[in-house]
Amino acid sequence: MLQLDSLRVRHGGHACLDDVSLTLQEAELTILLGPNGAGKSTLLQLAAGLQEADSGTVSLDGQPLAALALEWRALRLAVLLQRQQLNFAFSAEQVVALGAYPLQLSDADTLKVAQLRLAELELQPHADQDYLTLSGGEQQRVQLARVLAQCGTDCRWLLLDEPLAAMDLRHQHLALHLLRQRVAAGVGVLAVLHDPVLAAQYADRVVLLKEGRVLADGAPREVLDSANLSALYGLQVQAHWHPQGLQLQSRLDQAVGP
Amino acid sequence: MIVSPAMLTRLLLLALPLLALLSLGSGVIALQWSELWQADSATMMVLLELRLPRLLLTLLGGALLGLTGAVVQALFRNPLADPSLIGVSAGAGLAAVALLVMGGSLLGGFVGLLLLPLAAFGGGLLTTLLVARIARTGTGLSVTTMLLAGIAINSLAAAIINLFQYLADDLSLRQSLYWLLGGFQQGGWAEVVVMLPVAVLVIGALLRYGQRLNLMLLGDREAVALGVPVHQLRRRLVILAALGVAVVVSLAGMIGFVGLVVPHWVRLLCGPDHRHLLPLSALLGALFLTLADLMSRTLLSPSELPIGIVTAMVGGPFFLSMILYRRRF
Numbered sequence: 274m275l276q277l278d279s280l281r282v283r284h285g286g287h288a289c290l291d292d293v294s295l296t297l298q299e300a301e302l303t304i305l306l307g308p309n310g311a312g313k314s315t316l317l318q319l320a321a322g323l324q325e326a327d328s329g330t331v332s333l334d335g336q337p338l339a340a341l342a343l344e345w346r347a348l349r350l351a352v353l354l355q356r357q358q359l360n361f362a363f364s365a366e367q368v369v370a371l372g373a374y375p376l377q378l379s380d381a382d383t384l385k386v387a388q389l390r391l392a393e394l395e396l397q398p399h400a401d402q403d404y405l406t407l408s409g410g411e412q413q414r415v416q417l418a419r420v421l422a423q424c425g426t427d428c429r430w431l432l433l434d435e436p437l438a439a440m441d442l443r444h445q446h447l448a449l450h451l452l453r454q455r456v457a458a459g460v461g462v463l464a465v466l467h468d469p470v471l472a473a474q475y476a477d478r479v480v481l482l483k484e485g486r487v488l489a490d491g492a493p494r495e496v497l498d499s500a501n502l503s504a505l506y507g508l509q510v511q512a513h514w515h516p517q518g519l520q521l522q523s524r525l526d527q528a529v530g531p
Numbered sequence: 532m533i534v535s536p537a538m539l540t541r542l543l544l545l546a547l548p549l550l551a552l553l554s555l556g557s558g559v560i561a562l563q564w565s566e567l568w569q570a571d572s573a574t575m576m577v578l579l580e581l582r583l584p585r586l587l588l589t590l591l592g593g594a595l596l597g598l599t600g601a602v603v604q605a606l607f608r609n610p611l612a613d614p615s616l617i618g619v620s621a622g623a624g625l626a627a628v629a630l631l632v633m634g635g636s637l638l639g640g641f642v643g644l645l646l647l648p649l650a651a652f653g654g655g656l657l658t659t660l661l662v663a664r665i666a667r668t669g670t671g672l673s674v675t676t677m678l679l680a681g682i683a684i685n686s687l688a689a690a691i692i693n694l695f696q697y698l699a700d701d702l703s704l705r706q707s708l709y710w711l712l713g714g715f716q717q718g719g720w721a722e723v724v725v726m727l728p729v730a731v732l733v734i735g736a737l738l739r740y741g742q743r744l745n746l747m748l749l750g751d752r753e754a755v756a757l758g759v760p761v762h763q764l765r766r767r768l769v770i771l772a773a774l775g776v777a778v779v780v781s782l783a784g785m786i787g788f789v790g791l792v793v794p795h796w797v798r799l800l801c802g803p804d805h806r807h808l809l810p811l812s813a814l815l816g817a818l819f820l821t822l823a824d825l826m827s828r829t830l831l832s833p834s835e836l837p838i839g840i841v842t843a844m845v846g847g848p849f850f851l852s853m854i855l856y857r858r859r860f
Binding site: 316323343344346347348350351352354357358359360361362363364368369371372374375423454513 | 541560605608609610664708746748749750752755756757758759760798802804
């Protein structure tokens with residue numbers, strides 16, 4: 274259980290997160306939706322223990338996250354952040370292999386893990402290619418493969434900030450399918466996404482975050498309705514639930530916004 | 532990858548002793564090999580008292596510069612970074628020039644001989660601590676601030692060095708110019724005794740950080756998420772790199788370009804995996820600086836060309852051609 278309790282973060286006089294509490298369960302895919310600047314990345318970094326809150330606590334199975342050793346945390350909690358800054362010419366395979374570092378495997382086993390994760394994301398043709406020459410979507414798949422490589426047998430949590438960024442539709446579905454596999458194996462996943470339709474299709478639970486507060490939280494069918502989505506994005510949204518899933522129509526409303 | 536790391540290691544380990552022999556055998560004084568083993572032979576004296584310590588200094592100094600260059604580039608996550616960016620050379624240069632210009636009378640005798648390198652060493656370390664202090668944030672050292680602070684401190688130090696030289700008399704001006712250009716002409720066993728333990732400590736420590744430097748290249752937060760205590764590590768690496776550069780600068784003056792180009796050459800040949808890059812940069816640095824020293828002694832023989840000029844003259848065009856033909860780091 275990953276428990277976020279009354280988190281507050283202020284940045285330059287402006288509240289990024291304003292009293293947010295969430296209890297995340299293992300074996301559940303939770304998707305975090307919200308407009309730009311709503312505090313999604315801040316929330317995810319707090320959950321990963323990579324940032325400190327001004328007040329409030331994050332605890333993993335009852336223990337404060339900040340008190341746990343980094344190596345121990347890295348075994349149980351794998352994190353993908355936005356804006357990767359790698360600018361040295363590693364091969365795709367080398368980048369993915371770096372993800373397996375916390376597992377302390379032999380070189381041969383590390384290579385095996387890297388090749389498996391590359392294959393899962395359909396990256397074998399690019400294994401030896403210079404990471405810097407890959408397209409944006411391919412780089413993102415490499416980074417996701419790296420984080421999945423970190424998530425070994427002891428892994429309980431995957432925290433992913435926009436894991437689908439720049440991916441084409443096929444690979445968005447492939448990535449979410451891989452996340453569902455991890456959930457089926459008992460891993461808890463928290464992912465920031467921008468597509469309510471994909472969230473409706475894959476999530477067990479959806480959290481809507483607006484201006485640093487939780488607007489709604491629950492099963493996709495309860496949360497993703499016209500009123501909530503319109504309020505969330507400041508947009509005219511018509512949400513229709515069909516037996517196959519969610520269908521959305523949206524347009525800018527002149528009455529909304531400045 | 533053009534050659535495998537193992538192959539390049541073998542090539543360098545083969546080339547180093549050959550170059551070392553060549554370096555021992557070349558110089559202003561022509562050696563009479565036939566009288567090598569005679570009692571009190573001049574050949575043996577030249578070899579043992581002049582060329583061997585100098586060879587050891589260039590090997591150790593080159594290894595330190597190449598290795599710290601690779602480490603600093605990884606620390607800054609920027610392949611164009613240079614050890615001078617942490618302020619160590621500027622501080623050492625400033626301290627040395629200040630002492631030469633203002634305290635010339637202190638420099639006589641045995642104490643004076645030690646005073647100059649000591650001042651340079653202290654100045655280098657102090658300046659690095661200042662840069663690190665400026666770059667300190669709540670959680671650790673900020674890379675961007677450190678880069679900017681390094682650039683600012685470097686130009687400030689250069690301005691003060693210029694001021695000192697402008698105010699200096701002819702003799703101390705010449706001495707400080709000479710010192711700044713760098714060289715191993717003063718190199719004897721005393722210098723080896725000073726450099727060897729520092730080199731062993733710094734090289735031995737830095738070589739253990741290869742994989743963690745790879746992880747730090749992914750980004751600070753990414754590395755923390757992979758279990759690497761980034762901020763603690765960065766502090767330690769800055770101190771080790773500063774120690775390594777300071778000992779070279781204080782004994783041999785400012786030698787540019789080695790720390791910049793050597794890691795580049797290795798990355799170009801073997802890729803950026805720091806588990807190989809660090810030891811190979813040390814080996815190639817040793818080779819490059821020994822070669823540069825050999826050239827500095829022989830090109831204008833019997834007079835000597837300052838080694839800083841040689842490294843820049845060789846390194847500069849190589850670096851340019853790399854930028855022009857590969858455009859990749």
